[in-house]
Amino acid sequence: MAHAVTAPPGAADPERAAALRVRGLVKTYPGGHRALDGIDFDVAAGEVFALLGPNGAGKSTTMKILTTLSRPDSGTATIGGVEVTRRPQDVRSLIGCVAQRSGADPAGTGRENLVLQGRLYGLSGRALGDRVDELVETVGLTEFADRVTRGYSGGTQRKLDIAMSLVHRPRLLFLDEPTTGLDPEIRAEIWQHIAGLSAAGALTIVLTTHYLEEADRLADRVAILDQGRLVTQGTPAELKDGLDGDAILVEVVDPEAAGPARRILERLDRVRGVTVDGCTVRARVDGAAMAIPDVLAALGRDGIAAASVAVARPSLDDVYLRYAGRKEGGR
Numbered sequence: 185m186a187h188a189v190t191a192p193p194g195a196a197d198p199e200r201a202a203a204l205r206v207r208g209l210v211k212t213y214p215g216g217h218r219a220l221d222g223i224d225f226d227v228a229a230g231e232v233f234a235l236l237g238p239n240g241a242g243k244s245t246t247m248k249i250l251t252t253l254s255r256p257d258s259g260t261a262t263i264g265g266v267e268v269t270r271r272p273q274d275v276r277s278l279i280g281c282v283a284q285r286s287g288a289d290p291a292g293t294g295r296e297n298l299v300l301q302g303r304l305y306g307l308s309g310r311a312l313g314d315r316v317d318e319l320v321e322t323v324g325l326t327e328f329a330d331r332v333t334r335g336y337s338g339g340t341q342r343k344l345d346i347a348m349s350l351v352h353r354p355r356l357l358f359l360d361e362p363t364t365g366l367d368p369e370i371r372a373e374i375w376q377h378i379a380g381l382s383a384a385g386a387l388t389i390v391l392t393t394h395y396l397e398e399a400d401r402l403a404d405r406v407a408i409l410d411q412g413r414l415v416t417q418g419t420p421a422e423l424k425d426g427l428d429g430d431a432i433l434v435e436v437v438d439p440e441a442a443g444p445a446r447r448i449l450e451r452l453d454r455v456r457g458v459t460v461d462g463c464t465v466r467a468r469v470d471g472a473a474m475a476i477p478d479v480l481a482a483l484g485r486d487g488i489a490a491a492s493v494a495v496a497r498p499s500l501d502d503v504y505l506r507y508a509g510r511k512e513g514g515r
């Protein structure tokens with residue numbers, strides 16, 4: 185069945201076109217909490233697909249089921265046409281996983297960890313050595329490969345985790361919050377590696393993230409989960425274009441005034457989804473041309489001076505606010 189995941193999107197047999205096909209997944213934890221309430225989505229071969237959602241939305245639960253670590257109450261998931269719950273062993277050879285916690289042995293070097301991982305997947309001898317060398321280079325670990333991983337920075341550790349997940353040449357890679365907690369520069373570097381992996385071949389990538397910018401830059405398509413339901417999915421451009429109204433950015437002169445400005449805007453008709461970032465207050469409005477004078481007048485009545493007002497292109501933040509109802513906390 186391995187050929188199934190390499191079939192191009194839109195091939196005659198839809199089961200073959202999808203690298204991942206999820207239908208009606210439901211998961212209720214002991215105690216009765218329904219973490220997944222029937223979710224459906226497809227990921228085409230070669231796509232980067234991002235799952236977004238607030239804390240507790242069900243992202244990790246979805247990842248655990250798809251990576252065979254947990255079983256759904258009902259519903260199906262097929263990877264390259266192989267049913268995840270029926271043939272978990274076969275699925276494991278098709279997928280690579282980078283969990284939130286590293287699985288590397290802290291006492292071993294990066295290279296030793298990669299060799300061990302390769303052996304677990306049945307590689308040995310020259311083939312294993314060549315694969316390890318290749319991966320060390322691919323993820324930019326050359327300088328650190330022969331050092332003990334205990335001393336690795338968060339970013340280097342992540343690179344090793346990614347390299348370990350790729351040893352057996354999986355068709356589908358799952359990354360659960362691959363850049364959470366990393367410095368912005370390291371995050372950008374990891375994004376570059378992930379983008380490179382996807383561009384280099386037939387690798388399909390499913391990732392969860394709290395960084396909307398990450399999803400916007402990396403993902404061909406995104407899906408937003410909220411309270412166990414998939415509330416929307418599409419390409420970042422489709423989702424942004426599908427928003428009604430305009431986004432406006434008001435720059436207040438005094439950063440202390442940003443919070444009060446937010447509360448003032450929230451009270452106005454035609455204004456919604458108000459967020460603050462430093463001196464910038466962002467909101468969605470129905471008809472910017474009509475709304476901007478009202479916004480400025482309302483701020484002026486409370487003595488708040490605006491340095492500038494601009495109409496902005498909607499961002500994935502606006503999409504997120506529209507569907508998940510609150511601003512993403514990880515930024």
Ligand SMILES: Nc1ncnc2c1ncn2[C@@H]1O[C@H](COP(=O)(O)OP(=O)(O)OP(=O)(O)O)[C@@H](O)[C@H]1O
Nearest residue numbers: 213214217219237238239240241242243244245246
């Ligand atoms: N083992 C468990 N037992 C009981 N409830 C659980 C368990 N794991 C998760 N939950 C609950 O299920 C819901 C979904 O959790 P999940 O970890 O899938 O969310 P998430 O979207 O990954 O959140 P985060 O972004 O915080 O990782 C949450 O309400 C969580 O408290």
